Amino acid sequence: xxxxxxxxxxxxxxxxxxxxxxxxxxxxxxxxxxxxxxxxxxxxxxxxxxxxxxxxxxxxxxxxxxxxxxxxxxxxxxxxxxxxxxxxxxxxxxxxxxxxxxxxxxxxxxxxxxxxxxxxxxxxxxxxxxxxxxxxxxxxxxxxxxxxxxxxxxxxxxxxxxxxxxxxxxxxxxxxxxxxxxxxxxxxxxxxxxxxxxxxxxxxxxxxxxxxxxxxxxxxxxxxxxxxxxxxxxxxxxxxxxxxxxxxxxxxxxxxxxxxxxxxxxxxxxxxxxxxxxxxxxxxxxxxxxxxxxxxxxxxxxxxxxxxx
Amino acid sequence: xxxxxxxxxxxxxxxxxxxxxxxxxxxxxxxxxxxxxxxxxxxxxxxxxxxxxxxxxxxxxxxxxxxxxxxxxxxxxxxxxxxxxxxxxxxxxxxxxxxxxxxxxxxxxxxxxxxxxxxxxxxxxxxxxxxxxxxxxxxxxxxxxxxxxxxxxxxxxxxxxxxxxxxxxxxxxxxxxxxxxxxxxxxxxxxxxxxxxxxxxxxxxxxxxxxxxxxxxxxxxxxxxxxxxxxxxxxxxxxxxxxxxxxxxxxxxxxxxxxxxxxxxxxxxxxxxxxxxxxxxxxxxxxxxxxxxxxxxxxxxxxxxxxxxxxxxxxxxxxxxxxxxxxxxxxxxxxxxxxxxxxxxxxxxxxxxxxxxxxxxxxxxxxxxxxxxxxxxxxxxxxxxxxxxxxxxxxxxxxxxxxxxxxxxxxxxxxxxxxxxxxxxxxxxxxxxxxxxxxxxxxx
Numbered sequence: 001x002x003x004x005x006x007x008x009x010x011x012x013x014x015x016x017x018x019x020x021x022x023x024x025x026x027x028x029x030x031x032x033x034x035x036x037x038x039x040x041x042x043x044x045x046x047x048x049x050x051x052x053x054x055x056x057x058x059x060x061x062x063x064x065x066x067x068x069x070x071x072x073x074x075x076x077x078x079x080x081x082x083x084x085x086x087x088x089x090x091x092x093x094x095x096x097x098x099x100x101x102x103x104x105x106x107x108x109x110x111x112x113x114x115x116x117x118x119x120x121x122x123x124x125x126x127x128x129x130x131x132x133x134x135x136x137x138x139x140x141x142x143x144x145x146x147x148x149x150x151x152x153x154x155x156x157x158x159x160x161x162x163x164x165x166x167x168x169x170x171x172x173x174x175x176x177x178x179x180x181x182x183x184x185x186x187x188x189x190x191x192x193x194x195x196x197x198x199x200x201x202x203x204x205x206x207x208x209x210x211x212x213x214x215x216x217x218x219x220x221x222x223x224x225x226x227x228x229x230x231x232x233x234x235x236x237x238x239x240x241x242x243x244x245x246x247x248x249x250x251x252x253x254x255x256x257x258x259x260x261x262x263x264x265x266x267x268x269x270x271x272x273x274x275x276x277x278x279x280x281x282x283x284x285x286x287x288x289x290x291x292x293x294x295x296x297x298x299x300x301x302x303x304x305x306x307x308x309x
Numbered sequence: 310x311x312x313x314x315x316x317x318x319x320x321x322x323x324x325x326x327x328x329x330x331x332x333x334x335x336x337x338x339x340x341x342x343x344x345x346x347x348x349x350x351x352x353x354x355x356x357x358x359x360x361x362x363x364x365x366x367x368x369x370x371x372x373x374x375x376x377x378x379x380x381x382x383x384x385x386x387x388x389x390x391x392x393x394x395x396x397x398x399x400x401x402x403x404x405x406x407x408x409x410x411x412x413x414x415x416x417x418x419x420x421x422x423x424x425x426x427x428x429x430x431x432x433x434x435x436x437x438x439x440x441x442x443x444x445x446x447x448x449x450x451x452x453x454x455x456x457x458x459x460x461x462x463x464x465x466x467x468x469x470x471x472x473x474x475x476x477x478x479x480x481x482x483x484x485x486x487x488x489x490x491x492x493x494x495x496x497x498x499x500x501x502x503x504x505x506x507x508x509x510x511x512x513x514x515x516x517x518x519x520x521x522x523x524x525x526x527x528x529x530x531x532x533x534x535x536x537x538x539x540x541x542x543x544x545x546x547x548x549x550x551x552x553x554x555x556x557x558x559x560x561x562x563x564x565x566x567x568x569x570x571x572x573x574x575x576x577x578x579x580x581x582x583x584x585x586x587x588x589x590x591x592x593x594x595x596x597x598x599x600x601x602x603x604x605x606x607x608x609x610x611x612x613x614x615x616x617x618x619x620x621x622x623x624x625x626x627x628x629x630x631x632x633x634x635x636x637x638x639x640x641x642x643x644x645x646x647x648x649x650x651x652x653x654x655x656x657x658x659x660x661x662x663x664x665x666x667x668x669x670x671x672x673x674x675x676x677x678x679x680x681x682x683x684x685x686x687x688x689x690x691x692x693x694x695x696x697x698x699x700x701x702x703x704x705x706x707x708x709x710x711x712x713x714x715x716x717x718x719x720x721x722x723x724x725x726x727x728x729x730x731x732x733x734x735x736x737x738x739x740x741x742x743x744x745x746x747x748x749x750x751x752x753x
Contacts, residue, residue, distance in 0.1 A: 060747045065531050065706070066453075068425035069747065081746060087717075152570050154577075170724030254568055257511045258724055260717040275710045276399040276424065277747060 055282035078283035087262040099242035102178040110189035133187035144251035168256035189234040196230035348433035358408035365659025402426040409633040415450040416704040423706035428629040433640035446700035447665040461626035462643040463665035467586030468694035475605040496560040510566035511719040514712040523620030529705040535750035540737040549729040572596035586622035587691040591661035594681040606687040619694035714739040
């Protein structure tokens with residue numbers, strides 16, 4: 001993937017002086033390209049992460065009932081609290097269940113739509129591509145508010161349904177959220193898979209047709225296997241997105257009594273930071289990040305083994 | 310190629326995961342400052358910032374700015390305290406860039422004090438002498454009952470009474486309840502008419518606290534050495550059991566309060582009463598405009614026949630936040646804001662505030678009848694209620710957390726798992742855990 005050339009590859013032997021000048025210029029060029037990214041990366045990614053880790057290792061001490069708080073090093077005290085916090089782990093379990101159902105449904109739909117867009121039979125491709133993608137242009141919070149109104153028994157235009165089915169009750173609200181997330185992100189994932197479909201050389205299809213393959217066979221045996229990397233990519237993004245779920249449940253809290261303050265892990269972090277208990281919130285964040293990393297990594301490992309078989 | 314692609318994805322996954330969840334805020338520990346620090350006036354002109362969520366407060370402040378060119382106040386509007394402003398305050402205090410003045414409800418003052426977020430104004434000119442100008446219990450809330458301590462200036466209060474649909478009660482031939490027993494009986498009759506007597510607000514735990522307050526209960530006590538947490542006293546239990554029964558029999562609705570759905574329910578006559586604070590008068594008239602003229606106000610139903618006890622729900626103070634460079638000027642402004650007759654009248658007209666200042670009783674806006682309530686002089690009811698509020702009610706030092714945990718439990722009870730009493734027991738334990746995790750001493 002990288003495009004650096006080594007002198008060994010070069011057929012001509014360059015003069016030493018020129019070589020060092022050119023590598024100096026090259027270094028400057030590299031620095032220029034990486035610089036802006038590295039600066040922003042350090043300021044907005046690396047520093048906050050280090051800061052969160054430091055915060056998570058501190059604890060508060062004070063004297064008397066109204067003593068001023070003083071932060072001191074507390075070792076792993078906060079992490080001990082994280083692992084004892086049943087509400088937090090319940091929320092993790094909740095989003096895992098959510099992801100196990102919602103991610104396959106959403107990616108299945110995204111793949112189906114992408115294949116339809118790519119199929120030679122469909123007319124009005126441009127319209128459908130935009131129509132499927134349009135919900136992604138709606139900010140998540142706005143989407144949640146809109147669906148909140150659609151779900152509300154007495155405000156919904158579909159009152160006949162919503163007054164009989166309590167979408168905002170304790171049993172269904174998780175799936176009501178899943179519906180919103182799916183609605184927003186199907187088009188986005190569809191586009192990634194569709195782009196990957198467009199990159200497949202058409203000669204392969206021609207060859208398949210000559211061998212007598214039908215459109216469905218081409219989709220099943222050629223297209224889907226070739227876009228697996230794109231599907232894995234969208235799956236990883238979706239797993240991360242699921243564990244980070246915040247905006248939709250937070251917004252729906254003003255529509256539903258069934259969403260607690262610790263409904264998802266990120267809501268629990270937010271609630272804890274509001275107490276304010278910054279140290280515990282930081283520890284939650286670090287644990288959540290590690291859990292997300294491990295889950296994504298395990299998923300990648302598992303799918304890679306499958307692909308290479 | 311494929312393996313390489315996988316590694317890039319994994320690295321990206323890790324980075325995004327860390328970045329997205331790594332955004333927690335914090336700051337250096339602030340050293341405790343001495344109590345009642347000297348409060349000296351600054352030289353030269355001063356600019357102050359004031360964060361509030363009372364509608365129209367900017368107009369009230371305009372009055373001040375016109376008369377005080379040397380102390381100019383800029384108003385910043387935020388969401389309701391627990392909906393975001395307090396979080397901002399805590400973060401700003403931690404970061405050292407909090408506004409000079411902030412609106413803080415009485416129930417959140419201990420929380421701010423325990424986070425070392427309030428300036429003690431006792432040493433500022435005129436503050437200690439202002440005690441007589443405020444309703445007794447509100448002054449108790451801002452001084453925590455201590456000598457040499459004034460941590461905020463009382464702004465308004467929320468004595469509670471019962472708003473009810475006079476027309477519907479009359480048509481149905483149901484007596485307006487004066488005790489909680491009658492209230493429960495009326496709830497059944499109203500349910501038979503196809504409506505609800507009221508809505509149980511899962512997230513307004515401070516409303517529930519007002520109910521406990523009326524019943525003579527206390528949730529917290531502070532003897533200076535440690536905190537006593539008592540969410541599960543017999544008084545609390547009586548209130549919890551009472552509302553649990555109404556919930557179990559489906560006699561009250563469970564809409565999220567102050568939502569559009571909730572407004573619509575009042576507007577369409579689905580709700581016959583609302584036991585609420587004085588500021589609720591404006592909430593109702595704006596949320597349920599179609600029912601104008603049909604409402605009336607009566608004292609809260611009583612636990613004992615012939616009783617007069619009232620609860621309180623809400624009410625705010627104006628506090629000077631830690632780190633302000635001009636506490637003397639800020640205190641001067643806060644005193645003016647909450648005692649000046651012109652300011653009080655305008656704050657009531659635009660923001661619906663029921664001032665904590667005693668002089669408010671003489672204000673014209675509280676003397677007459679209110680059209681929305683069929684011309685009834687509703688403020689007479691609230692003024693009486695205000696006099697019957699137990700002056701010694703103590704709030705805990707992590708009220709945001711207590712409210713959230715109890716509210717979660719209430720939500721579960723509404724969803725059918727557990728009871729309101731379970732929610733209080735769970736809230737009790739979580740509160741003790743939360744205090745201990747921040748090294749706040751608790752007596753058990």
